[in-house]
Amino acid sequence: MKYITTIGGKGFEIEIVDEEHILIGTQLYEVDFKSVSGQPVFSLILNGKSHEAFVYQGEEDWEVLIRGRQYQVKVEDEREKRLKTAGGGDITDGEFHLKAPMPGLVVVVMIEEGQEVKKGQVMLILESMKMQNELKSPRDGIMGRVRVKAGESVEQRQTLLSVQ
Amino acid sequence: MKYITTIGGKGFEIEIVDEEHILIGTQLYEVDFKSVSGQPVFSLILNGKSHEAFVYQGEEDWEVLIRGRQYQVKVEDEREKRLKTAGGGDITDGEFHLKAPMPGLVVVVMIEEGQEVKKGQVMLILESMKMQNELKSPRDGIMGRVRVKAGESVEQRQTLLSVQ
Amino acid sequence: MTTKKTLMFKKVLVANRGEIAVRIIRACRELGIGTVAVFSEADRHALHVRYADEAYLLGPAPSRESYLRSDKIFEVAEKSGADAIHPGYGFLAEREDFAAKCEDLGITFIGPKPSSIAAMGDKGKARATVIKAGVPVVPGTEDVGNMTDADLLRIAPSIGFPLLIKATAGGGGKGMREVKNLDEMQTLLASARREAESSFGDGNVYLEKLIEGARHIEFQILADSFGNVIHLGERECSIQRRHQKLLEESPSIFIDDELREKMGNIAVKSAQAVDYVNAGTIEFLVDKDRNFYFLEMNTRLQVEHPVTEMVTGVDIVAEQIRIARGRQLSYTQNQIKINGHSIECRINAEDPFNGFMPSTGRITHSLLPTGPGVRVDTGVYPGFEITPFYDPMIAKLIVWGETRAQAILRMRRALEEYRIVGVRTNIPFHQTLMDSHRFMGGQFDTRFVEERFSMEDVMEVRTIDTEIAAILATLVAHQQTERNANIVRRNERDTSNWKWVGRWERMHR
């Protein structure tokens, strides 16, 4: 199976040849790949080099935490990728729903419905673990529905607001 | 539910009153009993005293390892016990099968079929982990079938011999 | 006065949770003293409950309904027969009324006298007290008591800008505002008072000159009830974020023997000024020219006490207990030698790649770094659930090396070994810090992390990992695809297998 894997704009063509071999471009690598004690921690010996990483599925992409650095990785199989490209251009991102990353108390809501927001703009402050945490917009957009107000307690993963 | 629990000849009458209470004899105790992270390790808070033990089923009885001491504990529910007693006396122990506690190499077999053996007598030496381990008879008896001989490799839990 | 009998206490109630409760239980156990843990409903499985001899429920998870309920704690003390209380840090540790109530009930409070807590608790009063003892303080308002906005606006220009508005009842950066000029001061005064009022129930504030490029350096002191006071050298705590310490070390690269002796003597003098008994810490700001200023005194055990233990060999908690039992200090000042270098990284459940957002969840896997020169103080273990109710600090990773360089190299090694799965941690932050040339060179102040540090700083060193990350993600994605395909195939025979898919998915969420 052949995959197109992308990290920060850089693409890798990776072909799984068999259980012990992969091809990157035209380069053949010997791989020894194991999960450690049933956890999403993976040990990889690649041509003798020993690596270990925590690999898990993020909101959209795969997240790889390796030697203190975190990578967002998109993995698409070749067919899938080809179909998408043939389909023509980007799929629009649609609405983004901000969910509470943890239970907590809404301290202040800094935006209003219909307002324009920039990527990285603080939308809401949530207090949890004795800390005030700024929740930011992941992209430019227009504020959709705001479902909470200051002083309200929220549950983990409760939808707080939407960006269109 | 009422249990008769025996350790080294000493019996305890323990009644499970509800999730949070037990009766020992006529004494009521408050219990808070939890398994620790899904392991056979149990945390018990008994009238405020915090205890922790590793509890697992042994060959015949329950094994409790608490603060460096191991206890063999027989737990019988009252009805069971009464029936057994009514049935009249001890049930004979039957044949005992000695199984290999680990994979290894039989170094020497020290008994012969039909021979009399005493409790604690060394029957066989098994080499494993660079160590020679003496396997002893758990009780007095007559040797039954001896299924292995010196120089033979054995698997874990393979039956080595029987005592009648 | 507490009687001789009470001083020889046999059972200590630990009025805290987490790593510090475990730390105190360890010290008691090594001294042959019984231990009583208290816990909230969220902490039934916590390590301090598992390790203590006795454990009693206080109430629901929120601190104000459990760990802050002094009435319940005294009930437990009575029920269990505990004759001493160790408050740890935070919660009730610096509450004068709590310490006083212990005294009233004939329970030994393992800490200073209520009067010392009070004297150092009001930051304005503390300044006034140590000024009288000849201790240098940061220039600022010197009057004690309630000053009006008008007073403060009038005095401000004579202190000079930039300056800080600080809450007299303050701590943890709450009610603190930086003022650049007189124009913005009125507004900032109002908001500082509002925050102080809501945080401490006391809107009183004072002014301090803002020392730029300052380092936060503190001295550990120990004092017994016979008037002996010694210091155990300094800790450098300049690596902070939002006024929260993230890393501490001892000794400080910035302090030489002469300055250590001078500051140490001043620290001892500050403690003596409030008749201090037990362990305490004098915090100083030190400017670029090595002028130092008293900042405040923490009248309790500090989070970062282990770095001092590593370089002096003194078990500070054991010493606290000895002092509270009415014994003399085990050491004289001359016997305290600084040996090697120690660093502590606070391991917090927060995501350094996402604005240090706290992270909650069950720790499914954890591998502690061990080996030579490594110590971990923690209250968590695999299977334990990190809840949103308490401080995000889940462990302290402490190393010792013969030199600062060796300690940094050892910390790097230990951070790389430390694996925690189930919650995000700030381990990558510390790893990046250990690779930073400025940190290695000792060139930092209290603003360093916020103003001159970036997680991207040292990233180019590790570009080789990009390809590895791509391969790993691909292999895991491929494995999952294969597995799902298998499950679908198997599922055609057996519907119940869906629960296994569920398990797989839960594991990977």
Place this chain on the structure above:
Amino acid sequence: MTTKKTLMFKKVLVANRGEIAVRIIRACRELGIGTVAVFSEADRHALHVRYADEAYLLGPAPSRESYLRSDKIFEVAEKSGADAIHPGYGFLAEREDFAAKCEDLGITFIGPKPSSIAAMGDKGKARATVIKAGVPVVPGTEDVGNMTDADLLRIAPSIGFPLLIKATAGGGGKGMREVKNLDEMQTLLASARREAESSFGDGNVYLEKLIEGARHIEFQILADSFGNVIHLGERECSIQRRHQKLLEESPSIFIDDELREKMGNIAVKSAQAVDYVNAGTIEFLVDKDRNFYFLEMNTRLQVEHPVTEMVTGVDIVAEQIRIARGRQLSYTQNQIKINGHSIECRINAEDPFNGFMPSTGRITHSLLPTGPGVRVDTGVYPGFEITPFYDPMIAKLIVWGETRAQAILRMRRALEEYRIVGVRTNIPFHQTLMDSHRFMGGQFDTRFVEERFSMEDVMEVRTIDTEIAAILATLVAHQQTERNANIVRRNERDTSNWKWVGRWERMHR
């Protein structure tokens, strides 16, 4: 001669497994040196494979097909570009031919010269060498070379009974026999020779007087290639079972400063007698009257090296690497100070309640003791499988205290904290030992564990636990009964639930 370039090696192949491989990888990492692990098929998930920069498979699980395959190891060294090899202990560590082959290939062997290994490897030759250097040895046969049974029977009465027959190529108690009188000697000679022949391929033996009530005390030495030799004080290793050390401490309660200096000097002299370079250990027997006798020299890192590290602050493995790189020792004898007391307990996967039978299986849960003064060196973690192929030692628990008493109390605390589920361990043995008055009083010799120690000795202290054990077993049994009942009820609807019963049973097997 190795060239200067080789001496500045950049990548070390660690020809070992388990905790010592991890220990060496840690030292290399802290020195910025690359690491290459080798592993058998049973060790793919082992910690040394996870921690090393590179890892290569050697072969099947049995040692002779993997860790003893020097040809394969040299292949890996070439493939990976490793320019040095650290042998750890056991396996190839004391094989003269292996060290010589490294030299031939231009690979730095992190250890002594082949000639020193050879000189100390033959126990008879070693005795002769040190006798010449004026080192006292246990009275016995002084000739080197093959002695016939007739020779030995003739000499025996002049040595006196009881005496020991020992294999010249010996180690680990193999080919060793205790002889009480001349009558039984002929038979015992035959069986000792047979065992020596089968263990070492060499049936040669020699005689030594059996020192009764002796303590096993050894000195750590370090020697650089410039002729500097120092010792790091002694380790007491008298707590043994079947000639296997179980617990070591430093310093020894039996040795005062004067004797330490005397024995230390003799140890240095012994090392010098064979032109020793790198780390090594001189083992002595010390009798009740403090007479001491050279026993043998171990020409490698010892299992118990951490206790010396804890009391001296010297990182012995880092020092080994420095020496191998052709540097001078970092310390002079004057700079070595013994600070406090350290104890190491070897944690073995064996069942102390069942004749110390080795135990294998998967470690499902593990909680390491941590906190002040505690160090754990281990190669295992939760999820790791203990196989029957290698040594049963799975961890070393090391503590430091200001005094021996504090170290014992701390060890008690640490042993109580240490939880391992999945295999049996000898932790209860160590707990019992820590409670034994004879151990606390320092009244023991090498026969103590076998002859005067019982797991039941201190049991009466803990009778209160009997009732707790009864309650716990009852609660668990009750829970299981309830659960089974539920499963049976649920099962009437859904057969697939049986797999959950299976899981539960597996967990409790």
